[in-house]
Amino acid sequence: MEWFDFSIYANFAIFFGRQLFPSTDQTSALLAAFGVYAIGFVMRPAGGWLLGVYADRHGRRAALALSVTMMSIGSLVMALLPTYAAIGLAAPVLATLARLLQGLSVGGEFAAACSFLAETAPKNRRGFHGSFLFFGTGVGLICASGMTWLLSRLLDHAQMVSFGWRIPFLVGALGSLLAFWIRMRVGETEAFTKAQRKHGDTQASLRLLFTQYGKQLWTLVGISILGAFSFYLFIVYVPVYAIHRSGAAPAVAYAASTVSLIVFTAVQPLFGMLSDRFGRRPQMIVMAAAYVVFLYPVVLSTGSTFWSILPVELFGTLFYALFTAIAPAVFAELFGTEVRSLGIGLPFNLVVALLGGTTPYLMTWLQSHGHERWFLVYVCVGSAVSLITYVLMKETAHIALRDHDHD
Incomplete structure (x- = not known):
């Protein structure tokens, strides 16, 4: 659901660009929309750091629930956001804040999910269990592409610009709430619980990460x-x-x-x-x-x-x-359990932002x-x-x- 939510912004930017970002021409509005899209990637390292620390201190389940909540809020804001014509500069500002929140979510989600999948898998099945992280990512991307195709077939261009672009954001927000419910029904990993009992005074930190790992x-x-x-x-x-x-x-x-x-x-x-x-x-x-x-x-x-x-x-x-x-x-x-999410989230998202982005x-x-x-x-x-x-x-x-x- 998070990659569906994160991707539909780019897919539908051509329709909402001039609605939210004031401009005299479509190209400038689209560039402004994609500039805000890029901000989401800039926030990924921050999400990897903040939610990585949160996952190592408070648990994988708590971090996964928090990340999907942040993504849902971002999508809901986009779905309900009034246009620039209605609220002026507040429209692009709120769209930017929603994208910042989604960038934090994606950055933190990856590390917490890696930790959760590895820690709940049998020793000889970690590769298989972990493969479902990118399987889910692929499904989210395919669904985002399919939603774009479906709506463009059902609605004409004027309808897409008027209200059609809001539909996938609303679907994403509701789907993320379902994902939140599912995540809250699973238990915390045994590895994290054991580490908390054994090293209760150990707090995940950058200092611990850089000195020992x-x-x-x-x-x-x-x-x-x-x-x-x-x-x-x-x-x-x-x-x-x-x-x-x-x-x-x-x-x-x-x-x-x-x-x-x-x-x-x-x-x-x-x-x-x-x-x-x-x-x-x-x-x-x-x-x-x-x-x-x-x-x-x-x-x-x-x-x-x-x-x-x-x-x-x-x-x-x-x-x-x-x-x-x-x-x-x-x-x-x-990495060890006490810094696993932080150790994955921070460097991986920095590489993605600097090279991939x-x-x-x-x-x-x-x-x-x-x-x-x-x-x-x-x-x-x-x-x-x-x-x-x-x-x-x-x-x-x-x-x-x-x-x-x-x-």
Whole structure:
């Protein structure tokens, strides 16, 4: 539900841009709307820090309930927000505040969910259990895309601008309330409860994280570099790249993207199970090696037809799925229970904000100057850094989760 809520903003910005952001033309209003969209990503590191600390002090269930509540409030504000014509500058201000709240939610959600899934899974099934985090993300993205398609078929442009864009925000807010009810019905993880009893005086903090888990932090950064690039390159940017560089029709480009996203979502449990049997490192090494060798020529082969775009998308998303299926388990296996959510949330979201969040803008800028190939070289270098990390790191698939670093 959170990724559905977070994504519908971008999908429907073209309809509400001039309603909430005053401008003399549609393009300027859309740019303003996307500027506020970007703010949500800027807030992700703050969410990873604040909700990470909250999850390590008060429990995974409490943090997950809080994150989905914040997302629901943000969506409800957008659904009910009066237009600029009705309340003036309060409209863009409130829209910005709603987006800030949603950015905090997404940043904190990932770490708490990784911790919860890993701590509730059997030792030999953490990869499989953890794979459902990105399975859920994929379902949310697919539902957001499907909602966009459905409403655009049922309503004309004037109706979409008038009221249609509010419908998905209302659906998202109500769905998040259902998610809150579900989360409050599950129990706290045994690992967290045990750690609280054993180390009740230990408080999750940046000082504890940096003094006792410095090596693990740098390992997580190295692991995450390629993952951050992959999401925004293949899921967000390649359709735009196909449209502007190759002249593909938008419907064709996004049809290929949707098919690849469905495949990406479907293979998550399979790749999670494979990692439980054969280990985490082999999958990540295969992914990074494939990107280092093939990413440059594959992306440049993007054409204007469905069958020329789909192989590019499948290449990117299938190899990316080798990473996403096991990332929750790998991240959770690096840290002790007392700092697990903070240790995952802060560095991961910093990498996503600094590298992943700048990917579409940087590639668009380079493409406008005729240098898009340099961006692919940039990503290949990042792939090499992650590949080195994967080769050097220890296998974590079959270890017991850490309770405390000194145990």
